[in-house]
Structures are given as C-alpha cells and as structure tokens.
Amino acid sequence: MKDQLHALFSQAINTLKSNQVIPTDHQVNLVFERTRQKEHGDFACNIAMMLAKPARKNPRELAALMVEALPSDPLITKVDIAGPGFINVFLASDAHTSVLKAIFDKSDQYGLGKPNSKQKIMVEFVSANPTGPLHVGHGRGAAYGDALARVLTAAGNQVEREYYVNDAGRQMDILAVSVFIRYLQAMGLSVDLPDNGYKGQYVINMGASLAQQHGNKYIVSIDDIVKARSNLEDEAALDATIALTKERLGAKGYKLFFDLALNSILDDIKQDLSEFGVDYDTWYSERSLFDSGKIERAVEKLKASGDVYEKGGAWWFRTTDYGDEKDRVVVRDNGQPTYFASDIAYHQDKLDRGFDLAINVWGSDHHGYIPRVKAALQALGLDQNRLNVLLVQFAVLYRGGEKVGMSTRSGEFVTLRELREDIGSDAARFFYAQRKSEQHMDFDLDLAKAQNNENPMYYVQYAHARICRLFENAVGQSIDVTNLADADFDQLGNDQESTLLTALQRFPEVVEKAAQHFEPHQITYYLKDVATAYHSYYNSNKVLDTEEPRRKAMLALSAATKQVIYNGLTIIGVRAPESM
RNA sequence: GCGCCCGUAGCUCAACUGGAUAGAGCAACGGCCUUCUAAGCCGUAGGUUACAGGUUCGAGUCCUGUCGGGCGCGCCA
Numbered sequence: 138m139k140d141q142l143h144a145l146f147s148q149a150i151n152t153l154k155s156n157q158v159i160p161t162d163h164q165v166n167l168v169f170e171r172t173r174q175k176e177h178g179d180f181a182c183n184i185a186m187m188l189a190k191p192a193r194k195n196p197r198e199l200a201a202l203m204v205e206a207l208p209s210d211p212l213i214t215k216v217d218i219a220g221p222g223f224i225n226v227f228l229a230s231d232a233h234t235s236v237l238k239a240i241f242d243k244s245d246q247y248g249l250g251k252p253n254s255k256q257k258i259m260v261e262f263v264s265a266n267p268t269g270p271l272h273v274g275h276g277r278g279a280a281y282g283d284a285l286a287r288v289l290t291a292a293g294n295q296v297e298r299e300y301y302v303n304d305a306g307r308q309m310d311i312l313a314v315s316v317f318i319r320y321l322q323a324m325g326l327s328v329d330l331p332d333n334g335y336k337g338q339y340v341i342n343m344g345a346s347l348a349q350q351h352g353n354k355y356i357v358s359i360d361d362i363v364k365a366r367s368n369l370e371d372e373a374a375l376d377a378t379i380a381l382t383k384e385r386l387g388a389k390g391y392k393l394f395f396d397l398a399l400n401s402i403l404d405d406i407k408q409d410l411s412e413f414g415v416d417y418d419t420w421y422s423e424r425s426l427f428d429s430g431k432i433e434r435a436v437e438k439l440k441a442s443g444d445v446y447e448k449g450g451a452w453w454f455r456t457t458d459y460g461d462e463k464d465r466v467v468v469r470d471n472g473q474p475t476y477f478a479s480d481i482a483y484h485q486d487k488l489d490r491g492f493d494l495a496i497n498v499w500g501s502d503h504h505g506y507i508p509r510v511k512a513a514l515q516a517l518g519l520d521q522n523r524l525n526v527l528l529v530q531f532a533v534l535y536r537g538g539e540k541v542g543m544s545t546r547s548g549e550f551v552t553l554r555e556l557r558e559d560i561g562s563d564a565a566r567f568f569y570a571q572r573k574s575e576q577h578m579d580f581d582l583d584l585a586k587a588q589n590n591e592n593p594m595y596y597v598q599y600a601h602a603r604i605c606r607l608f609e610n611a612v613g614q615s616i617d618v619t620n621l622a623d624a625d626f627d628q629l630g631n632d633q634e635s636t637l638l639t640a641l642q643r644f645p646e647v648v649e650k651a652a653q654h655f656e657p658h659q660i661t662y663y664l665k666d667v668a669t670a671y672h673s674y675y676n677s678n679k680v681l682d683t684e685e686p687r688r689k690a691m692l693a694l695s696a697a698t699k700q701v702i703y704n705g706l707t708i709i710g711v712r713a714p715e716s717m
Numbered sequence: 718g719c720g721c722c723c724g725u726a727g728c729u730c731a732a733c734u735g736g737a738u739a740g741a742g743c744a745a746c747g748g749c750c751u752u753c754u755a756a757g758c759c760g761u762a763g764g765u766u767a768c769a770g771g772u773u774c775g776a777g778u779c780c781u782g783u784c785g786g787g788c789g790c791g792c793c794a
Contacts, residue, residue: 170733173740183736186774196774220737221774266794306794372793451792462720462790469792476794504721505789530722531787571730577723577787584729584743591729591743595756603754610753643733650733662731665741676749676758717756 138642139169141212142180142226149206150184153192158202163191169226171643178217178225179232179639185222196222233635234626236642240697241622248644248704250293250652257295259487260286262498263410264301267402268312269337271409272550273580274500277532279553280569280710282498283415284657285527287708292652297418297492301483304399305423306476310379311335312402313395317355317382319344320394324356328363331378333371343401347394355393357385409554413562414710423479431482432474435517436467439481444516454481459512481513488519496655498574501528527655532580541582551582560592563711567594570709571661593665594711597702600668602717603675604699611681611692621693628690633674637694640670641701648708657709664705671698 146167153159165188169180185200192199200218207216215227240247262282265275283298290296303309315334322328323345330336347355362381366374383391403420410416426432436452439445444455450470454477457464467478487495499506511521534541534551541551556565571593572578584591611618629638643663651659680691703713 170736173733173737177737181736183775186736189774223737268794303794308794449792453792466792471792473792475792479794500788501722502788507721528722528788533787573731575722576730579729581729593742596742599754599756603757607753614753646733654734656734658731659733662741665731669741672757673759675753676755679753681753717754 138228138232139180139646141210142169142182143167145208145210145213146182146184146203148208149203152206153202156206158194158199159188159192163188171639171646172225177219177223178215178227180226180228182224182226183222185218185224189222200224230627230630230635233638233642234629236638237624237626237693237697238622240641240700241693244700245704245707247700248648249291250649252290252293253295254293255295256493257297257491258289258494258496259297259299259490259492260289260496260498261299261301261487262286263415264303265406266303266306266308267399267406268308268335269402270339271406271553273534273553273556273582274532274550276413276553276556276565277569277572277578278498278500278529279410279413279415280566281529281572281574281657284566284570284660284709285496285498285655287710288648288652288655288657288660291648291708294652298416299419299421300417302403302420302422303476304403305427305479307376307379309395309399311375312340312398313391314375314379314382315340316343316347316398317386317394320347321356323348324353326356328359331366331371331375333375339402339405340398343398347397351393355386355390357390359385413553413557414566421483423483426479426482426486427474431486432478435482435485436474436478439467439513439516442516454509454513454516456509456512459508459515461508461512465509477509480510481517484510484514484524485517485519488514488523493523495524497524497526499526499528501530501575504528525655527574529574530577532578534580534582536582556582563598564592564594567597567661567709567711568592570711571658573656573658593661595717596672597661597664597668597706598711598714599717600671601699601702601706601713602715604671604695604702605715607675607680607695608692614681616681616688616692618692618696621689621696624689624693625686626690626693628687629694631678633670633677634694637667637670637674637698640667641697644701644705660705660708664702664709667698667702667705671695671702 150159150165150167154161159165165184167182167184169182172178172181185203186196189196189199197218200222203224204216204218212229212232213226214229217225217227219225260282262285263271263275263278265271271279286296286298311333312335315330318328318330318334319341321344322330359378359381362374362378365377369377386394407420436445439454440452444458445452445467446455447453451466452468453464454467455464465477466475467481468474484495507526510526511524514521514524560568608618629635647659647663651657678691680688680695683691706713
C-alpha cells in the first residue's frame with residue numbers, strides 16, 4: 138500500500154523537479170504516516186513541509202503543486218491539503234478490503250516477512266549465572282529476549298537464540314563450596330555456611346542428596362578455615378575456603394560437587410525456560426573457551442598487536458585507545474584470565490560464526506561493560522556495529538506496597554517459576570512484553586497474582602475466543618462458513634468495519650517496525666487495538682442475525698481478525714485460546 | 718564526583734522514532750445482559766509531558782542546564 142503511494146508521489150516529485158520547482162539534485166525522503174483521525178484520510182505525507190525550504194516556497198503552496206502533479210489512480214479517491222502543509226490521502230474502499238484477501242491467502246504467514254530473506258542474527262539473553270534458580274528479574278530478560286527473537290524472525294530474519302553459561306568463574310566455586318558445606322551439615326557435622334555463601338533451599342537439597350548418595354565418602358575437615366576466619370575479610374575467607382576445599386577433596390572429589398551443582402541448576406534453568414516457552418538453539422559454555430584455547434589465542438593476538446601490555450604482573454587491555462574510561466585487566470597477576478578475557482574470546486567467536494548481527498540482551502547494571510567489549514572487537518579487527526547491546530532495566534518488585542529484595546546469594550527472591558505458577562506463563566510473558574526494554578518497571582506482585590482484569594492479555598485472548606465461539610454458533614445454525622475468501626467484501630463499510638480493516642492492514646507495518654527498533658512491545662499494543670476494534674464491532678453488529686450476502690462478508694472479516702490476533706500473539710509467545 | 722537509563726492523568730504505561738486536538742488500562746462516576754461469551758461495549762471526569770532555556774514550519778520526542786529516581790564506576794562475575 139505504502140509502496141504504491143510512494144511510486145505515485147515519486148512521479149509527482151519528478152514532474153516538479155523537471156519543472157524546476159524543486160532543485161533536481163535534492164534528495165527526497167518520502168514518508169507516509171497512518172493518520173490519527175479519520176478526517177485526515179488514511180495516510181498523511183509531510184513532504185511539502187520537508188521541501189519547503191529547498192524549493193523556497195511556502196509548504197501549502199508546494200503541496201498544491203504536488204497534488205496537481207500527482208497522477209490519478211483508482212487507489213486514491215481524494216487528496217486534501219491540511220494544517221501547515223500535510224497532504225492527506227483518502228483511499229478507495231477496495232484498498233481497505235483488499236487486506237482480507239491477503240489474510241486469507243497467507244493465513245499464518247500474513248504480516249510476516251519472507252523467511253530468511255534478511256539478516257542472520259543471534260540473540261543472546263538471560264545468560265544468568267547457573268548458581269540458582271531464575272528469579273522474576275531474569276523473567277523480564279527471558280520474555281523480552283524471546284519476543285525480540287520472534288519478532289525478528291517474523292520480519293524475515295534468520296535468528297538463533299543463545300544462552301552463555303558462566304560455568305568457569307568464582308561464583309561457581311562459591312556455589313560448589315556451599316553445596317559441600319551443606320553436604321557436611323547433612324552428614325551431621327557442625328560447619329557454618331559463610332555469610333557470603335549461597336543460602337537458598339536448593340543448595341541444602343543438593344547437599345542432602347549427596348549425603349544420601351555418597352555417605353561419608355567425602356567428609357574432609359575444613360575446620361582450620363572456619364577457625365581462622367575471624368582473622369580474614371569475608372571475601373578473602375571465602376576464597377581461602379574454596380582453595381582449601383579443592384585441596385582436601387582433590388580434583389576428582391571437587392569436580393563431583395561442582396558438576397552436580399552446575400548440572401542440576403542448569404537443568405532446572407533449562408526446564409524453567411522451556412516451560413516459559415523459551416527454547417534455545419545453543420547453550421554456550423564459558424569453560425569451553427578455556428578448553429579450546431580460544432581465550433589464550435585471543436589474548437596472544439592482542440599482545441601481538443600491542444593492545445595488551447604488562448603492568449604490575451598483570452596484563453592490561455588498552456581499552457582507552459577505543460574510548461573506554463580506563464584500561465582493563467585481562468590476565469591477573471596470578472595468571473588467571475579475567476571474566477573480561479572470556480568475554481573477548483566469546484564475542485570474537487560469536488562474530489566468527491558468521492552472524493550479521495549479534496544482539497546481547499543485558500541487565501542495565503552491565504551497561505558500563507559495553508565500551509570494553511566493543512573495544513575488544515575493534516582491536517581484533519571486527520566491526521563493532523555487528524554487536525548491539527540492548528539493556529533491560531530492572532523490574533523493581535513490590536509486595537504489599539514494600540520493595541522486595543532480590544539477591545541470589547541470600548536466597549531471598551521470587552522465582553520465575555513461582556510467578557508462572559501464580560499467574561501462568563502466558564500472562565507473565567504478555568505482562569513483560571508490554572514494556573519496552575529501557576523503561577523502568579514497577580512490578581507489583583500482589584497485582585500480578587490477582588491479575589485478571591488488569592492484564593490486557595485476557596482482553597486480547599477474549600477477542601480471539603469470542604470469534605471462535607461465533608463460528609461454532611454459525612455452524613450450529615447451519616450457516617455456510619466455507620470459502621469466506623469469496624465473500625463480497627463490498628458489503629462491508631460501516632465505521633467499525635473500516636476501523637477494523639485499517640487495523641488489520643497495519644499488521645505487516647507493525648511487525649516490520651517492531652523488528653527494526655527491537656521493540657516487541659509494539660505488537661502487544663497493536664493487538665490491544667485490534668481487540669478493541671473487534672469488541673466494539675461485535676457489540677454493535679449482530680453477525681449471525683444479518684442477511685446474506687452481508688453476513689458472509691462479516692464472517693470473513695471476523696475470521697481475518699482471528700487470524701491476525703493469532704499471528705500477533707504467536708509473535709509474543711502467547712497462546713490464542715479457542716475458548717475462555 | 719564521572720558515566721548510562723528514566724521522569725507523561727491518582728496508579729501502571731503508550732504515543733507510528735520530529736508531525737496535526739498527547740492516548741489506553743486500572744481506580745472514580747453514569748448507562749448497556751430474555752438477542753452470536755458482560756474477562757465485553759457506550760459515555761463523563763482526569764494533563765503547564767519534572768523545571769528553565771535553545772534548535773525549526775512544528776518538540777513529550779533533538780541540544781544545554783537544573784531538580785528528582787534507578788544503575789554502574791574491581792586484578793568480582
């Protein structure tokens with residue numbers, strides 16, 4: 138539709154250029170917008186205002202010349218000049234009803250771009266440390282990341298989802314030691330869990346199951362640390378405890394605790410996300426970057442190019458050369474690579490895998506990290522624009538009007554699983570998907586749990602279910618509901634019908650725009666618009682009581698609406714129920 | 718102190734990415750169920766878009782400053 142308008146207006150502009158009204162070398166960027174009000178027609182074009190200056194004419198005068206030069210076309214019934222110089226285009230009714238044919242032709246492909254016709258994109262999201270169950274904060278990243286992946290796919294991109302598993306860091310060691318201490322406790326020993334260990338119930342459970350499985354096989358003393366701890370700083374005590382545990386248990390014994398902790402939590406996370414409707418193509422292990430030597434090679438390469446230098450026994454990356462605030466350590470003075478070193482190798486590997494674009498969905502607390510990762514890509518000779526980091530702001534949780542603390546180590550948090558069990562995956566996904574990523578979000582748990590009316594998802598789903606019931610009733614009354622695509626669409630045209638038709642017509646544009654700006658929330662708002670248009674229509678038009686042939690056209694419009702709601706909800710990852 | 722994000726109706730959020738009279742839901746008020754699902758519809762009320770300047774035909778949107786909130790500023794991950 139916009140393409141056709143574009144072609145017609147381009148002709149007009151060329152005419153004006155050849156008449157010397159507009160400078161011939163001037164670049165013209167034609168934009169058509171849907172109007173907000175019916176009196177302004179279907180589309181508005183602001184081109185006359187844009188060209189007013191180069192053409193040295195006032196906008197309304199220029200608009201008049203433009204309209205004059207516009208070739209006539211059956212698509213357009215009327216063209217108005219309004220306001221400061223908008224050109225308002227009124228479309229023929231065929232132009233409205235033609236959308237129905239498109240919907241029947243393409244059904245579940247309507248609104249979607251040609252598959253794999255655009256970029257190859259990776260979306261990496263959630264990637265929470267496997268040190269505990271996912272909480273509702275991760276839920277936002279999961280819902281946003283997955284909806285984004287779906288929107289990008291819908292727009293015609295080839296998309297892969299990835300979860301980066303931080304299975305190599307200190308946090309994992311802290312977890313393993315926490316499990317070990319819970320194991321000792323389960324065996325009846327009196328050992329205290331350090332204050333900064335992992336305190337969740339799931340750690341106790343793991344310790345207990347290990348005790349049951351292996352008995353006293355792994356009981357070793359770490360009392361010396363416990364006794365000495367009062368002399369150490371908290372974090373230092375923890376590191377000492379880790380070191381001693383490794384030493385006393387031996388590599389094999391330690392690995393048992395480590396792997397059990399890692400695998401059981403990772404399995405839990407996978408299942409949790411899968412039940413949330415989020416399925417990944419790859420689970421990328423940080424440890425594999427060590428094992429494959431990719432980290433070492435990346436660091437060597439940076440040393441060779443002079444981007445990494447030695448100072449105070451550690452190796453520093455000259456990120457300041459690429460706009461970062463200060464240089465960053467990649468290899469510590471004890472020879473251990475930092476998390477940043479893994480991340481350099483990881484992002485290099487990502488781009489080496491041939492993605493046109495890698496999108497990272499990160500929590501906003503990681504924003505300071507972006508410059509150094511981009512610096513690394515540049516230093517490695519990669520185009521930093523191939524990496525796009527999208528920040529998701531924290532959801533601040535409220536319960537009973539009070540803020541709820543969120544700390545994985547302390548074990549005080551609301552899990553994603555609890556939320557899903559309270560309100561269901563669909564409602565949770567829709568609720569999260571409504572917000573754009575950088576918008577701060579207050580999450581009232583009482584409201585979320587009590588949420589019936591409050592969640593607009595029900596409103597959208599209800600429209601879908603209503604249409605399903607309408608068709609059941611039609612069949613029950615032996616009304617012919619076949620070959621709706623052949624209905625006489627000229628039978629449609631009252632206010633509610635044209636509002637609805639316009640809404641249905643917008644769908645492809647909305648999908649495209651949502652993908653372009655990484656804004657899946659646009660789909661949810663669009664769906665609410667469609668649902669509103671349909672509910673309103675439904676209330677004042679009794680479909681089944683209407684005489685043929687109009688009734689068939691009304692059924693066609695209803696079926697088309699149902700299809701669009703289904704397609705839209707699928708993009709958000711929410712089911713479209715047949716009944717409610 | 719420096720950096721990033723945010724500030725829109727009583728509350729939670731939109732606003733086609735610079736367009737025309739800033740819109741929804743919830744909460745409030747008034748109507749609509751013997752007729753296809755009332756988880757719905759129709760209507761009323763609610764705004765100096767934090768504040769002050771600037772850019773231009775045109776600003777909630779861009780720039781500068783101020784105020785307020787969130788988050789960062791480790792040889793943690």
